Amino acid sequence: MKKQSLPELQKICSQLRRDVLRMVHAVQSGHPGAPLGCAEYFVALYFDQLHHNPDFQMNGKGEDLFFLSNGHLSAGWYSVLARSGYFPVEELKTFRKLNSRLQGHPATHEHLPGIRIASGSLGQGLSVALGVAQTKKLDKDSSVVHVLMGDGELQEGQVWEAAMYAAHYGMDNVIATVDYNGQQIDGPTEKIMDLKNLKAKWEAFGWEVIETKEGNDLASVIAGLEKAKSLTGKGKPILNLLYTEMGYGVDFMVGTHKWHGSPPNDEQLALALGQLEETLGDY
Amino acid sequence: MMSLDLKYTYTEKKDTRSGFGDGFLEAGRRNPNVVGLCADLIGSLKMGDFQKEFPDRFFQTGIAEANMIGLAAGMALGGKIPFTGTFANFATGRVYDQIRQSVAYSDKNVKICASHAGLTLGEDGATHQILEDLGMMKMLPHMTVINPCDYNQTKAATLAIAEFEGPVYLRFGRPSWPVFTPADQKFEIGKAWKMIDGSDVTIFATGHLVWEAVVAEAMLREEGIRAEVINIHTIKPLDTEAILESVKKTGCAVSAEEHQLNGGLGDSIAQTLIRHNPAPLEYVGVNDSFGESGTPTQLLEKYGLNAENIVKAAKRAMARK
Numbered sequence: 001m002k003k004q005s006l007p008e009l010q011k012i013c014s015q016l017r018r019d020v021l022r023m024v025h026a027v028q029s030g031h032p033g034a035p036l037g038c039a040e041y042f043v044a045l046y047f048d049q050l051h052h053n054p055d056f057q058m059n060g061k062g063e064d065l066f067f068l069s070n071g072h073l074s075a076g077w078y079s080v081l082a083r084s085g086y087f088p089v090e091e092l093k094t095f096r097k098l099n100s101r102l103q104g105h106p107a108t109h110e111h112l113p114g115i116r117i118a119s120g121s122l123g124q125g126l127s128v129a130l131g132v133a134q135t136k137k138l139d140k141d142s143s144v145v146h147v148l149m150g151d152g153e154l155q156e157g158q159v160w161e162a163a164m165y166a167a168h169y170g171m172d173n174v175i176a177t178v179d180y181n182g183q184q185i186d187g188p189t190e191k192i193m194d195l196k197n198l199k200a201k202w203e204a205f206g207w208e209v210i211e212t213k214e215g216n217d218l219a220s221v222i223a224g225l226e227k228a229k230s231l232t233g234k235g236k237p238i239l240n241l242l243y244t245e246m247g248y249g250v251d252f253m254v255g256t257h258k259w260h261g262s263p264p265n266d267e268q269l270a271l272a273l274g275q276l277e278e279t280l281g282d283y
Numbered sequence: 284m285m286s287l288d289l290k291y292t293y294t295e296k297k298d299t300r301s302g303f304g305d306g307f308l309e310a311g312r313r314n315p316n317v318v319g320l321c322a323d324l325i326g327s328l329k330m331g332d333f334q335k336e337f338p339d340r341f342f343q344t345g346i347a348e349a350n351m352i353g354l355a356a357g358m359a360l361g362g363k364i365p366f367t368g369t370f371a372n373f374a375t376g377r378v379y380d381q382i383r384q385s386v387a388y389s390d391k392n393v394k395i396c397a398s399h400a401g402l403t404l405g406e407d408g409a410t411h412q413i414l415e416d417l418g419m420m421k422m423l424p425h426m427t428v429i430n431p432c433d434y435n436q437t438k439a440a441t442l443a444i445a446e447f448e449g450p451v452y453l454r455f456g457r458p459s460w461p462v463f464t465p466a467d468q469k470f471e472i473g474k475a476w477k478m479i480d481g482s483d484v485t486i487f488a489t490g491h492l493v494w495e496a497v498v499a500e501a502m503l504r505e506e507g508i509r510a511e512v513i514n515i516h517t518i519k520p521l522d523t524e525a526i527l528e529s530v531k532k533t534g535c536a537v538s539a540e541e542h543q544l545n546g547g548l549g550d551s552i553a554q555t556l557i558r559h560n561p562a563p564l565e566y567v568g569v570n571d572s573f574g575e576s577g578t579p580t581q582l583l584e585k586y587g588l589n590a591e592n593i594v595k596a597a598k599r600a601m602a603r604k
Binding site: 061107119125132162 | 318340342344345347349350351352354356358359360362363365380381384385388389390391
């Protein structure tokens, strides 16, 4: 895929945000907050970082792979998959509707190109990513496996089982990113179940940790992922702490858990879309 | 019992888990894509020979079963055929959601291999004696559920699931048990095996209780009752055709399993009969109870899971015809 310029990638971010809002609005269900906050990450991955093939092969041999562990960000993932050619952009309008391939949470059952495992029940994606990464090592395949987790998701115990495994086996072909927005359904993470010092925690588990402090600045996100990539192959798994703001891009949604799982109404949608330029054409 | 005229006999006793271990090694030799994972129970699962011969294809995961299931799902989607090993309790109840989402719903070619199932685990007691695993696993869409009866059948089943595409739950156990089926048997997933012909009552048995059914048949024959014995090694998909054909002939049946009555093989057979040919069915299994410490033989007797209880159940079923 030809690399695109920063302004071109910015346009995709704006369109992704429009897609997400229109998708959750259309069915009055879904999770707009976190995918708005991860727009730059999704676009940086699929349009700049991943060596991937939209002619989908389940086993992903020779390709960089991405796994979405926090499956409720499905609207954002579906948008970036469609916009990068995995399936028709038109299909985004079927999101969460009966007989759709775009299930509420990502699934393989309906054979949507780009999805390799179901997610939604939290805490499982890192283990799956490590399994594929282990397969790549067995097959002498030097491509990289990415996985995104929510910060609240780190409250699940399985994540730390996987974290231990990754360091023990030197899984240096895995780049795990944590969407560090400080919010979860019931409120701020520090009130619900404080994550304390995440950097120190992952380092103590034997991971190489980098921090991307400006997770909603595209250039910073790309630089962070470049740095993470440069650290692969050195014997340690890599953890990218991506500081984002939930709801970023819409002034009345930003920085609060209130839009974690609530769709905008007609008026709110119009207000939000007024803040986001239609750059690639709405679906 | 030594004076009984048994239709099947044995010269040695072996644990079914060793059948798994030997089958797993052979599967690894036949197919380089077969890989193994174990959560700190390599010795108990008899996975050591595979690990020794194929160290690069074997992954010790530590005491972390949830991660092990996720790893296996990832390896499967990358093209490997992962076999996970731990005790049946930790292989099912502890990781039900991981199996449900990452394996069954995602239709991943993972072989969940579970030892020390049921009461015959013995002295470790109820914390480890899972009696609900077949029910949990058979409820999952896409899941194939297999519970072989002896060393030879477990080895054959292990080789068969390596060649089968799709998620499988393979259940076996710890005790030394009669080896009474042939070493060269062909294992057909989903195909019941009629071991003894009969006309008065059908005994549908699975796992260790197939041997008890063979003994029960000889005991019944001494009293002039001809029991048909069918080995249901595959709980799901269930061979409903074989079940209906047999009960059409005998008119009544007994189910025998080392499992809770709720959700076990008996329930699957009852469902089949009630829909197609309502006939008396008596259950031999654990009746809504946990187990306890003891020897396998003591426990099977106390919880009513041995040949004597199958004989009684057969007579009850016949009386209801």
